[in-house]
Amino acid sequence: MQKLQFTKMQGAGNDFIVLDGIRQSFALTPAQIRWLADRQFGIGADQILLVERPSRAEADFKYRIFNADGGEVEHCGNGARCFVKFVHAVGLTHKRQICVEVQKGLITLTLQENGEVCVEMGAPLFEPAHVPFDASQIEPRAAGNDTMWPLELNGKRVWVSVLSMGNPHAVQQVEDVETAPVLRDGALIEAHPRFAQRVNAGFMQIIRRDLLKLRVYERGVGETLACGTGACAAAVTALRRGLVDSPVTVSMRGGQLTIIWEGAEIYMVGSAMIVFNGEIDLLDGLAPLSTRLNFN
Numbered sequence: 001m002q003k004l005q006f007t008k009m010q011g012a013g014n015d016f017i018v019l020d021g022i023r024q025s026f027a028l029t030p031a032q033i034r035w036l037a038d039r040q041f042g043i044g045a046d047q048i049l050l051v052e053r054p055s056r057a058e059a060d061f062k063y064r065i066f067n068a069d070g071g072e073v074e075h076c077g078n079g080a081r082c083f084v085k086f087v088h089a090v091g092l093t094h095k096r097q098i099c100v101e102v103q104k105g106l107i108t109l110t111l112q113e114n115g116e117v118c119v120e121m122g123a124p125l126f127e128p129a130h131v132p133f134d135a136s137q138i139e140p141r142a143a144g145n146d147t148m149w150p151l152e153l154n155g156k157r158v159w160v161s162v163l164s165m166g167n168p169h170a171v172q173q174v175e176d177v178e179t180a181p182v183l184r185d186g187a188l189i190e191a192h193p194r195f196a197q198r199v200n201a202g203f204m205q206i207i208r209r210d211l212l213k214l215r216v217y218e219r220g221v222g223e224t225l226a227c228g229t230g231a232c233a234a235a236v237t238a239l240r241r242g243l244v245d246s247p248v249t250v251s252m253r254g255g256q257l258t259i260i261w262e263g264a265e266i267y268m269v270g271s272a273m274i275v276f277n278g279e280i281d282l283l284d285g286l287a288p289l290s291t292r293l294n295f296n
């Protein structure tokens with residue numbers, strides 16, 4: 001049995017289990033990650049964030065992000081803000097500007113005087129092969145400076161913009177996010193065969209030129225209350241379509257983020273909070289999950 005200290009955090013309602021992998025030594029299997037993230041049998045979270053020492057000289061820290069389904073991912077916007085608040089809260093650093101190594105590369109995080117965090121999210125990539133998205137045998141449609149692609153979902157065609165924030169996103173515009181079929185169509189888009197590594201599916205509604213509403217069906221999780229990379233993907237898509245101006249507020253069910261994009265790096269500004277600290281016995285957790293009945 002191994003005791004593991006953890007910190008439960010949230011950024012705009014997207015919630016995380018943050019683990020200090022610098023002062024604790026452990027190795028997690030995908031099954032253990034699924035158990036920790038399980039909202040009935042474990043602690044419960046959308047993602048697990050693992051803080052480690054950097055392997056690159058220019059970085060202060062490294063962190064790794066795992067979805068609730070156990071898969072490791074390239075980037076996480078809300079997680080980045082939670083990371084900054086965590087390392088300050090536990091005394092791992094007092095620096096206000098931190099360079100962090102994540103799977104997609106190096107990002108710079110800044111803890112602002114007002115307690116919010118500004119994340120330099122990197123530049124979006126639009127080439128289908130970089131998402132990755134299989135654009136073969138279909139014709140795109142222009143929308144301003146943006147490109148939309150047709151996706152067939154069980155006989156229904158939707159038009160999505162595809163882009164990489166380091167992780168893959170498919171964004172569509174809807175009339176009303178509250179009535180959009182996010183759970184049904186989000187699941188179909190996430191698993192669509194044209195996305196070799198699956199995809200995060202965003203549903204955005206333009207409210208004003210400085211405000212859009214967004215719901216995201218996240219890869220490896222399902223619908224979350226907010227998605228930071230998804231907010232960046234939606235804002236960039238709306239900006240390319242000429243529907244909003246930068247900076248734009250992205251309002252999601254769990255909170256809002258400010259996204260700034262002038263054509264190169266994207267900046268995301270928002271809050272992050274510690275909810276509680278805890279301790280869990282690593283080995284005990286697998287038993288309950290193995291007894292989870294599979295009725296389907």
Ligand SMILES: N[C@H](CCC[C@H](N)C(=O)O)C(=O)O
Nearest residue numbers: 076077078167218219228229
């Ligand atoms: N589900 C995402 C990872 C977490 C991203 C999201 N929580 C964020 O804040 O960016 C993916 O599989 O790419």
